[in-house]
Amino acid sequence: MYAPNTKINPTPIILGIESSCDETAAAVICGRELLSSQIISSATEQAKYGGVVPEIASRAHTEAVDEVVNRALKEAGITANKLGAVAVTYGAGLLGALLVGLSFAKGLAYSLNVPLIGVNHIRGHLAAAYLVDKDLKPPFVTLLASGGHTAVLHTRSYLDFKVLGGTCDDAAGEAFDKVARVLGLSYPGGANVERLAREGQNTVKLPAALVKNSTRMQFSYSGLKTAVINAVHNAEQRGEDLSYADVACSFQHAAVDPLVKKTVECAKTLGVDVVTAGGGVIANGYLRDTLTKACQKAGIRCVLPEKKFCTDNAAMIAAEGLTQYLAGNFATLGLNACAQIPLIGG
Ligand code: KG4
Numbered sequence: 327m328y329a330p331n332t333k334i335n336p337t338p339i340i341l342g343i344e345s346s347c348d349e350t351a352a353a354v355i356c357g358r359e360l361l362s363s364q365i366i367s368s369a370t371e372q373a374k375y376g377g378v379v380p381e382i383a384s385r386a387h388t389e390a391v392d393e394v395v396n397r398a399l400k401e402a403g404i405t406a407n408k409l410g411a412v413a414v415t416y417g418a419g420l421l422g423a424l425l426v427g428l429s430f431a432k433g434l435a436y437s438l439n440v441p442l443i444g445v446n447h448i449r450g451h452l453a454a455a456y457l458v459d460k461d462l463k464p465p466f467v468t469l470l471a472s473g474g475h476t477a478v479l480h481t482r483s484y485l486d487f488k489v490l491g492g493t494c495d496d497a498a499g500e501a502f503d504k505v506a507r508v509l510g511l512s513y514p515g516g517a518n519v520e521r522l523a524r525e526g527q528n529t530v531k532l533p534a535a536l537v538k539n540s541t542r543m544q545f546s547y548s549g550l551k552t553a554v555i556n557a558v559h560n561a562e563q564r565g566e567d568l569s570y571a572d573v574a575c576s577f578q579h580a581a582v583d584p585l586v587k588k589t590v591e592c593a594k595t596l597g598v599d600v601v602t603a604g605g606g607v608i609a610n611g612y613l614r615d616t617l618t619k620a621c622q623k624a625g626i627r628c629v630l631p632e633k634k635f636c637t638d639n640a641a642m643i644a645a646e647g648l649t650q651y652l653a654g655n656f657a658t659l660g661l662n663a664c665a666q667i668p669l670i671g672g
């Protein structure tokens with residue numbers, strides 16, 4: 327029978343497991359101290375197909391999950407019997423991929439008789455900031471920019487978020503990926519657009535990713551994406567020279583500047599003096615620089631996860647696992663994988 331001890335230890339050792347997309351990852355934390363973080367990625371295999379093939383992802387997770395957990399325990403210098411809980415991504419993501427990590431986590435939690443914690447992947451991205459500063463406490467304003475979501479949030483407490491505004495169509499990361507394809511760049515697209523953008527200038531006129539004259543704060547990436555496609559096709563048809571590096575750089579400005587501007591505006595309006603951020607797009611160097619500078623100018627502290635903890639990893643899952651652990655939110659062995667869950671649902 328599975329009846330783990332759920333008495334709260336203020337600094338538990340938690341193993342995090344992540345398998346929602348193409349990275350199989352495991353990490354160990356002790357309180358907010360990160361002891362290890364390991365990733366085995368199937369991205370190179372996926373790149374051959376231009377994106378993530380769910381079946382390949384599930385099979386790759388099956389082959390990698392035991393190995394990645396062993397590596398994480400070894401790097402942390404502990405054996406599994408020192409673990410106080412196992413935290414695992416249960417959604418959102420590819421169902422077959424999620425089930426691999428989830429089933430492994432259940433087996434491990436059961437065999438060790440320790441609590442199982444189900445983590446919302448996006449809440450994991452948001453919790454990555456807690457690994458940067460061990461004393462970081464809400465309230466703050468948080469910019470979420472990932473492959474599936476784009477929003478500015480008011481993080482009112484560890485468990486209470488208010489969405490201040492978001493995208494009305496594509497997510498920022500999705501737009502980076504689509505623009506990468508238009509520019510002939512390989513998967514994963516976002517980092518390749520950034521690389522190309524470094525060689526270019528912001529000289530191509532493109533619409534900013536913001537809905538104008540809206541009473542609500544709304545981002546929009548579909549018009550920007552279409553404008554990039556049109557710029558490339560028109561130049562091709564007219565036989566004109568168009569620097570793809572300039573397109574990448576101009577796109578990056580149009581995609582990122584409104585996110586930075588609105589995040590800082592929200593913090594100022596709410597009188598909040600800390601800004602955090604999470605999600606794969608936060609690995610973007612231009613976004614990091616502009617957000618850091620805009621916050622500095624406004625006298626706001628900006629706490630950004632290290633680049634490697636912006637894209638998918640298990641350290642962030644362990645970090646959110648700690649929040650859920652301290653709140654006493656434990657799962658049963660009946661916890662199921664969910665392809666879609668509300669943005670910030672627990
Ligand atoms: O946050 P994430 O894991 O996605 C979701 O959980 O939904 O991040 C993946 C996204 C992809 O869309 C990828 O293109 C984008 O993050 N990304 C970047 C960079 N690195 C990853 N976008 C812009 N610049 C980067 N350096």
Ligand code: ZN
Binds near residue numbers: 472
């Ligand atoms: Zn992610």
